[in-house]
Amino acid sequence: xxxxxxxxxxxxxxxxxPVPSGVVVDSAEEARTLIESKAGIFGGTAxxxxxxxxxxxxxxxxxxGVKIAKNTSDIPGFVAALLGKTxxxxxxxxxxxxxxxxxxxxxxxxxxxxxxSLVLDRSxxxxxxxxxxxxxxxxxxxxxxxxEKILTLSVDPEIGCKGFVGRRVAAFLGLPVNxxxxxxxxxxxxxxxxxxxxxxxxxxxxxILTGEGRLxxxxxxxxxxxxxxxxxxxxxxxxxxxxxxxxxxxxxxxxLNYVKLDGSIACMVNGAGLAMATMDVIALAGGTPANFxxxxxxxxxETVEQAFRIxxxxxxxxxxxxxxxxxxxxxxxxxxxxxxxxxxxKLHVPLVVRLQGTNAKEGREMLRDSGLNLQxxxxxxxxxxxxxxxVKGAK
Amino acid sequence: xxxxxxxxxxxxxxxxxxxxGSYHAMACRxxxxxxxxxxxxxxxxxxxxxxxVWDSVRDAVEAVHPDVSLIFVPPAFAADAILEAADAxxxxxxxxxxxxPVQDMMRVRRILDIRNEEGETVRLIGPNCPGIITPDxxxxxxxxxxxxxxxxxxxxxxxxTLTYEAVWQLTQLGLGESTCVGIGxxxxxxxxxxxxxxxxxxxxxxxxxxMIGEIGGEDEEKAASFARAHMTKPIIGFIxxxxxxxxxxxxxxxxxxxxGKGSARDKMKALESYGVIVxxxxxxxxxxxxxxxKSGSYRRVPACHx
Numbered sequence: 001x002x003x004x005x006x007x008x009x010x011x012x013x014x015x016x017x018p019v020p021s022g023v024v025v026d027s028a029e030e031a032r033t034l035i036e037s038k039a040g041i042f043g044g045t046a047x048x049x050x051x052x053x054x055x056x057x058x059x060x061x062x063x064x065g066v067k068i069a070k071n072t073s074d075i076p077g078f079v080a081a082l083l084g085k086t087x088x089x090x091x092x093x094x095x096x097x098x099x100x101x102x103x104x105x106x107x108x109x110x111x112x113x114x115x116x117s118l119v120l121d122r123s124x125x126x127x128x129x130x131x132x133x134x135x136x137x138x139x140x141x142x143x144x145x146x147x148e149k150i151l152t153l154s155v156d157p158e159i160g161c162k163g164f165v166g167r168r169v170a171a172f173l174g175l176p177v178n179x180x181x182x183x184x185x186x187x188x189x190x191x192x193x194x195x196x197x198x199x200x201x202x203x204x205x206x207x208i209l210t211g212e213g214r215l216x217x218x219x220x221x222x223x224x225x226x227x228x229x230x231x232x233x234x235x236x237x238x239x240x241x242x243x244x245x246x247x248x249x250x251x252x253x254x255x256l257n258y259v260k261l262d263g264s265i266a267c268m269v270n271g272a273g274l275a276m277a278t279m280d281v282i283a284l285a286g287g288t289p290a291n292f293x294x295x296x297x298x299x300x301x302e303t304v305e306q307a308f309r310i311x312x313x314x315x316x317x318x319x320x321x322x323x324x325x326x327x328x329x330x331x332x333x334x335x336x337x338x339x340x341x342x343x344x345x346k347l348h349v350p351l352v353v354r355l356q357g358t359n360a361k362e363g364r365e366m367l368r369d370s371g372l373n374l375q376x377x378x379x380x381x382x383x384x385x386x387x388x389x390x391v392k393g394a395k
Numbered sequence: 396x397x398x399x400x401x402x403x404x405x406x407x408x409x410x411x412x413x414x415x416g417s418y419h420a421m422a423c424r425x426x427x428x429x430x431x432x433x434x435x436x437x438x439x440x441x442x443x444x445x446x447x448v449w450d451s452v453r454d455a456v457e458a459v460h461p462d463v464s465l466i467f468v469p470p471a472f473a474a475d476a477i478l479e480a481a482d483a484x485x486x487x488x489x490x491x492x493x494x495x496p497v498q499d500m501m502r503v504r505r506i507l508d509i510r511n512e513e514g515e516t517v518r519l520i521g522p523n524c525p526g527i528i529t530p531d532x533x534x535x536x537x538x539x540x541x542x543x544x545x546x547x548x549x550x551x552x553x554x555x556t557l558t559y560e561a562v563w564q565l566t567q568l569g570l571g572e573s574t575c576v577g578i579g580x581x582x583x584x585x586x587x588x589x590x591x592x593x594x595x596x597x598x599x600x601x602x603x604x605x606m607i608g609e610i611g612g613e614d615e616e617k618a619a620s621f622a623r624a625h626m627t628k629p630i631i632g633f634i635x636x637x638x639x640x641x642x643x644x645x646x647x648x649x650x651x652x653x654x655g656k657g658s659a660r661d662k663m664k665a666l667e668s669y670g671v672i673v674x675x676x677x678x679x680x681x682x683x684x685x686x687x688x689k690s691g692s693y694r695r696v697p698a699c700h701x
Contacts, residue, residue, distance in 0.1 A: 259640075
C-alpha cells in the first residue's frame with residue numbers, strides 16, 4: 001500500500017524525522033483563507049513556499065506538479081492550477097493521475113542534497129540502507145552512471161540501526177562531523193518507523209542540508225507491506241481509494257486477486273503462478289491479456305460469478321479464458337459454478353474454459369452439455385489459441 | 396532415493412485443529428504419510444480426527460520424535476510457530492501459511508541462519524507454498540497427491556498450481572517425479588532454488604530438474620549461476636510473468652518487478668546464459684524434459700571441472 005507525501009511527512013514528523021512544516025488543502029479557497037488568517041506556516045517568517053500536487057507517483061516535478069511560490073499571493077493561483085489537473089509522469093502510465101489534494105510547505109535554503117532510502121531487500125533478506133551524494137536525481141540513473149556514489153548497507157535485524165551505522169553513512173555522504181549525531185538519530189528514527197509500521201520501502205529524495213546546517217526531508221515516499229496491514233490500523237486509515245483502480249477495489253472486497261492490464265483477453269485462473277503463466281500464454285498465442293486474476297482455491301459459483309462481473313466491468317475485454325487446474329477443488333464443481341454464473345451474468349463475449357486435474361473429464365462434459373455458447377479445452381496452449389481465434393473471429 | 400522426505404519421514408502438524416490444518420492432515424495421512432499428530436496450544440491431550448494433539452511442539456517432540464513439522468497457523472502467529480518448531484529441534488519445517496508479514500519472515504530467517512551457523516540443522520520450506528512431496532513416499536503439503544507419479548524428474552518451484560501443471564505433464568508422459576518442492580511465493584523464504592538444486596544433484600534417482608520461477612528478485616539467476624559451476628544434470632526452466640507490468644504485485648508477495656530488476660525477460664536470458672534449457676510455453680515443459688532425457692547427449696559439464 002502507498003500513501004501520499006503529506007501523509008508520509010506527518011508520519012515522519014511523529015517519528016522524529018525532520019520535515020518542513022506545511023498544510024494540505026483541497027481548494028484554492030481553503031489556501032486563501034489560511035493565508036489571510038496567517039494560520040500555521042503563513043504566520044511565520046517563511047517567504048518562499050513549495051506547492052506540491054499529491055498523487056501516488058514519482059516524477060511530479062518534471063510533470064509540472066510542483067510550483068515554487070515566492071509570495072503568498074501566488075499560492076492560491078498555483079493551487080487552483082494543480083487541483084483537477086491530470087498529471088502524467090513516468091510512473092502513472094499514459095492515463096495519468098487526477099490531483100485532488102495539494103500540499104503547501106515552507107521553502108528551505110538548500111546547501112546540499114542527498115538521497116536516502118530504506119528498502120526491505122529480498123537479496124540480503126534484511127533492511128538495506130541506500131545513500132547517495134547525488135540527491136534529487138533518480139537513483140536508478142545514479143546506479144547506472146555512478147555506482148560508486150551509492151552506499152548500500154544491510155542492517156542486521158538482531159542488532160538494529162545503531163550509531164555506528166549512522167556514522168558510517170554520514171561519513172560516506174561527507175557530512176561535517178558535528179552533524180554525525182543528528183544524522184544518526186534521523187536514520188535510527190527512520191529505521192524505527194520502518195520496522196514499527198511494516199514498511200517495504202521508504203525514500204527521501206532529496207534529504208537536504210539547509211543553509212542553517214539542519215537536515216530536512218524535502219520529499220517522502222513510503223510503501224507498506226500489504227501482508228502486515230492487519231496490525232497497522234493507523235496506516236490502513238491513510239489508504240486513498242481514489243488512487244486505486246475501481247475494479248481492483250471491487251475485486252479485493254470479494255477476496256479476488258485482480259490486477260487490470262491493457263489487453264483485450266480476460267483470464268480467470270486458480271493460483272498466482274498459473275495466472276501469470278496464463279497471461280503469458282495468451283500473449284504467446286497472439287493475444288493481449290486484459291488482467292491478472294487469481295480466484296484462489298475455492299472457486300465456488302459465487303466466486304466465479306463475482307469474477308465474471310469484474311472481468312466484464314472492463315470495457316476493453318473482448319473474450320474470457322478460464323484456466324483451472326483442479327487439485328483439492330474438483331473440476332466438476334468448478335464447471336457447475338461456471339455454468340450457473342455464466343447464465344446469471346449473461347456473457348456477451350466468447351468464453352473458453354480449460355479444465356485439467358481432478359475430475360477434469362466430467363467437468364468438460366458438463367460444460368459441453370450445458371448449451372452455453374462456450375468452447376472447452378484440455379491443454380493450456382490449446383485454450384489460449386482458441387480464445388485468441390474466437391476474439392479475432394468476433395470482430 | 397529422493398530428497399528431504401520419504402516413506403519413513405515422521406510428521407506433525409502445527410495448527411491441526413484448524414479447518415485447513417485438519418483437512419490437510421487427513422489428506423496427507425490418506426496419501427500414506429506418517430502423520431503422528433499435531434499441535435494446538437490449549438488443546439493438548441485431546442484427540443482430533445484420530446490424531447493426538449499436544450500443547451507445544453516440545454511436547455510433540457518428546458512424545459513422537461517427528462522429523463518434520465507442517466504449519467497451517469494463521470499469518471499473525473505463523474512466525475512464532477516456525478520459531479517454536481526450530482526451538483524444539485525440528486529439522487525440516489514446512490510452512491504453508493500465506494500472508495505472513497515480510498518483516499516477520501526477515502527476523503525468522505535471521506534466527507534460522509544463526510541456528511545453522513551454530514551447528515544445528517534446521518531447514519524451512521515456504522512460507523506461502525504447497526509443500527513437498529515424494530510420490531509414493533510422503534506428501535507433506537496441500538498438493539493433490541494423485542497427479543504425481545514416482546519417477547526421474549526433480550521439480551522445484553515458487554508457484555502452486557503452475558507446479559501441478561508441470562507435474563501433470565511429467566506424469567502423463569510417464570517420466571514421473573523424484574521429489575517436488577514448492578519453495579513458495581514470498582520475497583523472504585527458507586530453502587531457495589539453489590539449495591534444492593544442490594540436493595537434486597546429489598540424489599541418484601533424479602535425472603533432470605524442472606525449475607519454475609517467476610518475476611521478482613534474483614534467486615533464479617543465482618541458482619542458475621550455481622548450476623553452471625556445480626551441476627551435471629540438465630535443468631529445464633520456465634519463468635512466469637513475461638507480460639506482467641513493472642511495479643505491480645502479481646498475487647504472490649514476491650512477484651513484482653521493482654527498480655527495473657526481476658523481469659521475466661532478464662531472468663530467461665540469464666538462465667540461458669548459464670546453460671538452463673528455458674521454455675517460453677508452460678505447455679511444453681514435460682515434452683522438453685522428455686526430449687532432453689531421450690537425446691541422452693545432454694550432460695552438463697560444471698564450470699569447476701571444465
